[in-house]
Amino acid sequence: MAKVVGGITTSHIPAIGNAMARELYDDPYWKEFFEGYIPAREWLGKVKPDVAVVIYNDHGLNWFLDEIPTFAMGAAKEYKNLDEGWGLSQLPPVPGDPELSWYVIESLVNNEFDLSMCQEMVVEHGCVIPLSLFWDPNNWPIKIIPLAVNTVQHPIPSARRCYKLGKALGQAIENYPEDQKVVILGTGGMSHQLQGERAGFINREFDLDFMDRLVDDPESLTDLTTTDLVRDAGSEGVELIMWLAMRGAMKDKVTAVHKHYHIPISNTAAGVLVLENSD
Ligand code: DHB
Ligand code: FE
Numbered sequence: 704m705a706k707v708v709g710g711i712t713t714s715h716i717p718a719i720g721n722a723m724a725r726e727l728y729d730d731p732y733w734k735e736f737f738e739g740y741i742p743a744r745e746w747l748g749k750v751k752p753d754v755a756v757v758i759y760n761d762h763g764l765n766w767f768l769d770e771i772p773t774f775a776m777g778a779a780k781e782y783k784n785l786d787e788g789w790g791l792s793q794l795p796p797v798p799g800d801p802e803l804s805w806y807v808i809e810s811l812v813n814n815e816f817d818l819s820m821c822q823e824m825v826v827e828h829g830c831v832i833p834l835s836l837f838w839d840p841n842n843w844p845i846k847i848i849p850l851a852v853n854t855v856q857h858p859i860p861s862a863r864r865c866y867k868l869g870k871a872l873g874q875a876i877e878n879y880p881e882d883q884k885v886v887i888l889g890t891g892g893m894s895h896q897l898q899g900e901r902a903g904f905i906n907r908e909f910d911l912d913f914m915d916r917l918v919d920d921p922e923s924l925t926d927l928t929t930t931d932l933v934r935d936a937g938s939e940g941v942e943l944i945m946w947l948a949m950r951g952a953m954k955d956k957v958t959a960v961h962k963h964y965h966i967p968i969s970n971t972a973a974g975v976l977v978l979e980n981s982d
Contacts (some may be wrong), residue, residue, distance in 0.1 A: 705803070705879035707980065708750050708886055710949045710957070711743060712917075713836060714973035715759060715890040717789035717828040723835060724792055739963030739975045740836050746960060746977050747837055752886040754800050754846045755837075756807075756872065756952070758945045759829035759890040760854040763787055765821075771856045774868065775819035776811070777849040778804035782824055784831045794831060794840040797847050803879060804848050810875035816868055824849060833890045854891065854942050862932065863925035865944040869951020876952070889949025891942025893964075894935070895971035904937045905972045911964060913943060914974055918959045921950045939971075946976075954980040 719736075727733045764787040766772065781796040801822075808820050830849050838845050850872070853859050860868075869887075876885050893913065896904040913936075916924050924947055932941045950957075961977040 705876050705881060705883040705885055707873050707876055707952055708752055708884045709746070709980075710887045710889065710953045710978040711837070712889045712892070712946045712949060712974055712976040713833045714892065714968065714971055715829045715832045716969045716971050717791055717832065718969040719832050720791045720828060720835065721789070736965045736968050736973060739965055739973070742961040743975055743977050744837060747886070750884065750886070752845065752884040754803060754848060754883055754885045755834070755888055756848045756850055756876070756885060757830050757833060757888045757890065758850045758852060758948045759833070760942060760945065761851050762827060762829055762855060764827040765825050765851070768856050771853050772819035772851065773853045773860050774816065775821055775824070775851040776804060776808050777821050777824040778808060779822055779824055782826045782830075782847060782849060784826050787827050789828060791828060794835060795843065797826070797831075797834060797843050800846040800848060803881075803883065806879050807848065807872065807875045810878065811868070811871050814871040816871055829890060833888050850948070852945050852948065854944065857929070859929055859941060860944065861929065862927045862944050862947050865948040866921065866925045866951040869948040872948070873952030887949045887952045889946040891945050892936070892940060893943060893972040893974045894937050894940040896937030897939050897970055899938070901937065903970055905966055906935055906937070906940075907966060907972065909935045910972050910974060914962065914964065914976060917946060917950050917976065918957060918978065921947065950978070953978055956981045
């Protein structure tokens with residue numbers, strides 16, 4: 704049987720990709736940020752998942768504001784990546800797992816999550832930056848299932864809806880009859896706002912509380928409305944709903960095997976969490 708072996712959160716900002724291309728790992732601006740990923744990579748090296756479900760948002764590459772699915776899952780053999788304007792180099796396509804994708808899609812639709820299904824899907828920084836932080840793009844040792852969540856065109860799905868989607872996702876994976884180790888990535892966040900008068904807004908207190916509650920009391924975060932999130936985490940901080948989707952796919956009790964918070968990186972508060980199921 705397949706198993707959800709863990710959940711990871713990470714920022715996905717494009718600047719990370721450019722910093723990696725320039726190998727700025729020891730640069731004073733980047734050092735502490737990149738150090739936050741070392742324990743996560745060590746954990747992945749031990750656990751060796753076969754598949755990563757990457758919960759991310761498309762920022763205008765595969766879809767634009769004229770047409771955007773609330774939830775969309777990839778069911779492709781591989782996923783090409785493109786840069787939608789950040790100067791990022793193209794990385795080798797990432798292999799998919801269409802069989803598991805279709806199994807999960809069918810299970811989600813049967814559980815009242817009528818998501819879009821994509822046999823072709825181009826992925827961008829929201830998906831690819833997290834992957835390249837954890838694995839080697841020159842020889843991807845992982846297959847992916849991208850799960851795109853609309854966080855750019857309002858109305859976006861609620862925190863509670865995303866948490867419930869995660870629950871249905873976790874159940875679908877654990878019912879899959881093949882032996883597969885699956886890790887769930889919740890990308891984006893933490894607090895940030897890229898536009899308007901509050902551009903550059905970061906809320907450390909909110910972020911640290913969100914991280915604690917995501918581990919121990921995720922249900923309480925499902926009361927947050929989109930307005931609460933925009934007010935407290937910024938207009939792009941709403942990406943945190945994808946962290947809740949990841950958390951929903953985990954069991955009720957989890958252990959945080961790694962936790963790192965760093966501000967600012969580009970315009971964003973960056974948090975890394977590595978969670979394991981404890982029951
Ligand atoms: C930044 C943050 C994002 O979430 C994103 O999608 C693009 C850029 C930033 O902080 O620069
Ligand atoms: Fe983003």
